[in-house]
Every structure is written in C-alpha cells, then in structure tokens.
Amino acid sequence: MNKKIRVRFAPSPTGALHIGGLRTALYNYLFAKKYNGDFILRIEDTDIKRNIKKSINYILKTLKWCKIKYNEGFHKKGKYCPYIQSKRIFIYKKYLKKLINNNFAYYSFETKQELNIYKTKYKNFIYNSLTRNKLKNSLTLNSTLTKKYIKNKNYVIRLKTPTNYNIIFYDKVYGQIKINTNEIDDKILFRSDSTPTYHLASVIDDHIMKISHIIRGKEWISSTPIHILIYNYFNWNLPNFVHLPLILNDIGGKISKRLNYNDSVPIYPINSKHFNIKNSYKKKGFLPKAFINIISLLGWSPNANKEIYTFNNIIKLFDLNNISKKDVHLNYKKFCWINKQYINNSNSHFIDNILLKFLKKKINNKKIKTIYLKKIIKLTKNRISLINDIWNVSYYFFINPIQFNIPNYISLFIKKKYTEILFFFNQIILFFKKKKKKKEIEIFLNKISNIIYLKLLRISLVGKLIGINMLYILSLINNKIIINRINYFLKQIIIK
RNA sequence: GGCCCAUUAGUCUAUUGGUUAGGACGUCAGAUUUUCAUUCUGGAAAGAGGGGUUCAAUUCCCCUAUGGGCUACCA
Numbered sequence: 001m002n003k004k005i006r007v008r009f010a011p012s013p014t015g016a017l018h019i020g021g022l023r024t025a026l027y028n029y030l031f032a033k034k035y036n037g038d039f040i041l042r043i044e045d046t047d048i049k050r051n052i053k054k055s056i057n058y059i060l061k062t063l064k065w066c067k068i069k070y071n072e073g074f075h076k077k078g079k080y081c082p083y084i085q086s087k088r089i090f091i092y093k094k095y096l097k098k099l100i101n102n103n104f105a106y107y108s109f110e111t112k113q114e115l116n117i118y119k120t121k122y123k124n125f126i127y128n129s130l131t132r133n134k135l136k137n138s139l140t141l142n143s144t145l146t147k148k149y150i151k152n153k154n155y156v157i158r159l160k161t162p163t164n165y166n167i168i169f170y171d172k173v174y175g176q177i178k179i180n181t182n183e184i185d186d187k188i189l190f191r192s193d194s195t196p197t198y199h200l201a202s203v204i205d206d207h208i209m210k211i212s213h214i215i216r217g218k219e220w221i222s223s224t225p226i227h228i229l230i231y232n233y234f235n236w237n238l239p240n241f242v243h244l245p246l247i248l249n250d251i252g253g254k255i256s257k258r259l260n261y262n263d264s265v266p267i268y269p270i271n272s273k274h275f276n277i278k279n280s281y282k283k284k285g286f287l288p289k290a291f292i293n294i295i296s297l298l299g300w301s302p303n304a305n306k307e308i309y310t311f312n313n314i315i316k317l318f319d320l321n322n323i324s325k326k327d328v329h330l331n332y333k334k335f336c337w338i339n340k341q342y343i344n345n346s347n348s349h350f351i352d353n354i355l356l357k358f359l360k361k362k363i364n365n366k367k368i369k370t371i372y373l374k375k376i377i378k379l380t381k382n383r384i385s386l387i388n389d390i391w392n393v394s395y396y397f398f399i400n401p402i403q404f405n406i407p408n409y410i411s412l413f414i415k416k417k418y419t420e421i422l423f424f425f426n427q428i429i430l431f432f433k434k435k436k437k438k439k440e441i442e443i444f445l446n447k448i449s450n451i452i453y454l455k456l457l458r459i460s461l462v463g464k465l466i467g468i469n470m471l472y473i474l475s476l477i478n479n480k481i482i483i484n485r486i487n488y489f490l491k492q493i494i495i496k
Numbered sequence: 497g498g499c500c501c502a503u504u505a506g507u508c509u510a511u512u513g514g515u516u517a518g519g520a521c522g523u524c525a526g527a528u529u530u531u532c533a534u535u536c537u538g539g540a541a542a543g544a545g546g547g548g549u550u551c552a553a554u555u556c557c558c559c560u561a562u563g564g565g566c567u568a569c570c571a
Contacts, residue, residue, distance in 0.1 A: 012570080124497065174501070179499070185567085188569050219566070220571090222501095246564070248564075297509085324509075328508070340534095451531090462532095464531090465531045469529085
C-alpha cells in the first residue's frame with residue numbers, strides 16, 4: 001500500500017498568486033520533499049473567460065523566487081504531458097462519454113436564464129435528484145427532443161447525484177466529514193461551450209497523474225463529495241484529502257474572494273491592466289528565505305518554541321498532523337520581525353550585497369564609492385526589518401535636510417541662547433575647515449558637555465533627532481557638506 | 497435561508513482529561529543608546545457562554561453565540 005507520494009499545485013491562471021495560493025504550493029512542496037515524492041505543477045485553465053495570459057508566467061516567477069521547485073509539470077517534460085488543462089480536453093471528453101454511457105451523467109437543457117428563474121422562484125433551489133425529474137433534461141425528455149437539443153448544442157452535462165445518500169470522507173486535517181447528497185446539486189461537468197469544469201478535469205487529472213494526496217484550501221471541502229462521486233463512478237481509488245485552513249485578510253474575509261484582484265497580496269510585482277498593484281512582498285524588501293519561513297507558519301507549527309527555521313528544517317519538521325484547523329489572520333508586524341532576524345543573522349556578505357545594490361540604485365550617483373556605502377550599511381543595517389528600509393535609516397548620508405524637526409524644548413533653548421549657539425556652530429565650522437581624523441572628532445565631541453548642543457548639531461545634519469552615533473555621522477559625511485548643512489540650518493533658525 | 501467547518505491573550509500558536517495554561521509578534525515599564533532604532537530585563541494579557549459525562553475538563557458530548565467557507569455553464 002506504500003504508494004509513492006505525489007502531490008500537485010494546480011492554480012488557475014486568473015490573477016496574481018496571492019499568499020494563500022503560495023502557502024498551498026509550499027505545503028504541497030514540503031510534503032513531497034519530506035517523503036521523497038513528486039511535486040507537480042498543473043495549470044487549470046478550463047474557464048477560458050477568466051484566464052489572464054500573464055498570470056501563468058507570474059505564477060512561475062513567484063514559485064521560482066521562493067525556490068519552490070516542481071519536478072514535473074507545466075513547461076517540463078513528464079509522463080503525463082501536457083500539464084495544462086486546456087490542452088487535455090480530448091481526454092476529459094473521453095471519460096465524460098463513459099459517465100454518460102453508464103448513466104452517471106446526463107444532458108441538461110435549461111438556459112442560464114431559466115435556471116435563474118427557478119432560483120428566484122423557489123428558495124434553495126437545487127438541481128438534483130429531488131428536482132431533475134420535473135426539469136428539461138435527457139432523463140425526462142423523449143429521445144427525439146433530446147437529440148434535437150444535443151444537435152443544437154444547447155446543453156450542459158451534469159453529474160447524476162444519488163438520492164439521500166451520505167457521503168462520508170476522512171480529511172487528514174479536519175477528520176470525518178459527512179455530507180448528504182440531497183444537499184449538493186448535479187454539478188455541471190461540461191459547459192455549453194464544450195469546455196469541462198474544474199470538478200471533472202481535476203478529478204480525471206488527479207487520477208491519471210496518480211496524485212496520492214490532494215492538499216488544497218478548505219474552501220474545497222464542500223465540493224469534495226462531488227469529486228468522491230466521480231471517483232466512485234469510475235471505480236477509482238480515492239486519494240487522501242488534506243484541506244488547509246484559510247488565510248484571512250484584515251477584514252476577515254477570504255483572501256482570494258472571487259474576482260477581487262486588489263484583495264490579493266502579490267508576492268512578486270506585476271504590471272498589467274489586470275493587476276494594479278504596486279506593492280509586493282518582494283518589492284517591499286522581504287527575503288525569499290524569510291518569506292518561506294513566514295508562510296510556512298501560516299496554518300502549521302512545529303511543536304517547538306521557535307520561530308526561525310531554515311528551509312531544510314521546515315522540510316524535516318513538516319507534518320500534516322500539525323496543521324491547524326483554525327483560519328489564519330495575517331500579522332504583518334511579525335512578518336517584518338522574522339525578516340529582520342534573517343537580515344541580521346544570516347550570511348552578512350550576502351545581505352550586504354543586496355543592500356548595496358538597493359542603495360546604489362536609489363542614490364544613482366556613480367561618484368559615491370562602494371567602500372563608503374559598505375561602511376554605511378554596516379552601521380545601519382541592524383536598524384531595519386525590510387531591505388527597502390535601508391534608505392530610511394541612511395538617507396542623511398546622501399541628501400541634505402531641508403526641513404528641521406525641532407522639539408519645543410530645543411526651540412525655547414534656541415531663543416534663549418541664540419548667541420551662544422552661533423558661537424558653538426562657528427567653532428564646529430572652524431574645526432571642520434581642515435581634514436580631521438576620527439580620533440580628533442571623538443575628542444572634540446567629548447568636549448561638548450551640554451547635551452542640547454549635541455542634539456542641535458544632530459538636527460542640523462540629519463534634520464531630526466534620529467540616526468546613528470554622531471561620531472560616525474561626523475566622520476563619514478564630507479567636511480564641506482557638514483559646513484554647508486550647518487550654514488543652511490543657521491539661516492533657517494534666523495528666519496524663525 | 498440551507499449545508500459544512502472552526503472557536504486558547506489584539507494576532508500566530510503549545511499543552512489533547514490532573515500544568516503556577518508555555519512560547520512568539522504586538523503592547524506597557526525599566527536598563528543600554530548624548531537622540532532615534534537595535535539589544536537586554538521585567539510586567540499586563542487567554543481557554544466564547546451555558547449545560548452535561550468524570551474524583552477531575554481548555555481537552556470528551558450537547559445547546560447557544562460568534563466567525564468563516566460553500567450554496568455559479570468560477571476555481
């Protein structure tokens with residue numbers, strides 16, 4: 001019975017891959033990796049109307065960024081090619097015929113409008129064994145009429161669900177679940193435009209591709225009985241079902257709710273008329289390794305009081321038994337904290353290069369030397385959580401402050417001791433007229449006994465009371481610039 | 497409305513019948529930092545409510561409440 005573990009991630013290319021989708025992909029990947037199984041990427045593009053061309057590429061790019069590798073599937077050669085459902089329709093048609101011939105599926109001739117009328121007229125209208133006898137389909141109409149409808153292609157094909165039959169299945173996360181067939185409708189398997197629906201295509205593919213575990217979002221629990229019926233009708237062995245808790249957005253709703261693209265949080269930046277999203281986890285400055293750590297903890301937790309894990313450790317520890325049943329709320333601050341741990345604790349050379357690249361791009365000034373930037377990075381990087389934050393903690397080395405944020409008690413001090421302050425700054429200007437060594441600056445700084453003077457100096461150079469130690473600011477910023485900034489600051493004070 | 501699922505601090509979670517209910521983010525206080533941030537130390541903070549079962553229930557059962565999912569010729 002020890003069948004090979006084979007799992008799949010089967011996104012439909014209808015939009016940006018959001019954090020929930022990526023979590024599903026990751027859990028499938030982790031499970032496959034842990035048990036030396038196969039991880040398959042299958043594109044489920046059966047709904048032509050909703051397909052967005054760019055999204056397949058987007059999904060691929062996102063998985064690549066996260067280093068989630070699939071060893072079989074779209075764009076790769078494999079035993080069960082092609083791995084995109086729009087190119088497998090002939091297969092689904094073949095199996096569909098079997099269902100019809102065995103009386104497990106039938107033609108139904110109501111138009112969408114007619115169905116809508118039923119739905120508004122009768123509360124809780126369901127197209128199933130309780131109602132289909134009174135409706136327009138191949139089970140009720142005589143053969144000539146049926147043939148006529150089929151010839152005109154005005155039909156859909158529905159699954160024939162049994163009457164009052166309890167479908168009981170065992171979910172690895174949620175345990176036993178029981179749903180009565182009277183509650184589900186005769187789902188459409190094949191649309192009037194001759195395309196299969198998800199239910200048909202995915203069950204057939206999962207069987208053909210020998211998928212052993214179906215790991216997917218909890219929203220599929222209600223559809224699982226339909227899938228089980230199809231498996232049973234074909235006399236196929238059931239796969240293991242593993243439903244994952246949902247990831248909820250701040251409002252508490254499903255993160256990928258219907259067609260609301262803006263609700264989903266993209267991982268990778270993407271530009272197209274369908275995605276009007278400027279921000280992404282990648283662009284904000286999350287590191288892929290940290291991000292994997294973050295999403296691995298969204299609905300799963302190892303039994304340890306630890307938060308930071310390497311990818312390999314996550315694979316080792318990953319266990320379906322530790323998946324939570326409770327839906328997950330995102331905690332963005334914790335995401336940032338985890339990312340910070342990676343910035344400060346992983347290979348510093350690697351992180352420094354990323355930061356260097358970011359700063360160089362931001363400054364866009366080739367005169368500024370790499371060694372200089374590296375020094376600044378070294379001094380400031382323990383202050384950031386996201387890569388992009390490096391600018392917020394180091395900008396004052398590159399741009400002059402224009403506005404000054406002066407607290408009240410210092411404003412009062414300026415008014416009182418105006419002439420003394422002028423004298424103080426003149427001394428500093430004088431001091432910086434000549435090149436100075438770090439040691440000399442340190443001695444000079446130590447002579448300043450009044451803290452407020454130091455604070456004033458900081459404000460004149462940085463613009464506000466933030467930033468690294470004054471010694472480093474004074475020794476890293478060019479003397480001329482220091483003097484210019486002070487002069488500008490003094491002018492501003494006079495105006496006030 | 498119907499069906500299904502969930503419910504430990506603001507959030508993520510550990511303990512799965514006997515614990516001072518543990519950890520993390522956040523928050524608050526203190527120390528370090530001339531400032532800010534970091535870092536460190538410490539504090540506050542939880543079993544939705546009501547019934548059972550049991551010597552004992554956060555843990556098992558029932559009801560209620562709340563939240564979520566599904567209820568498409570979407571996936």
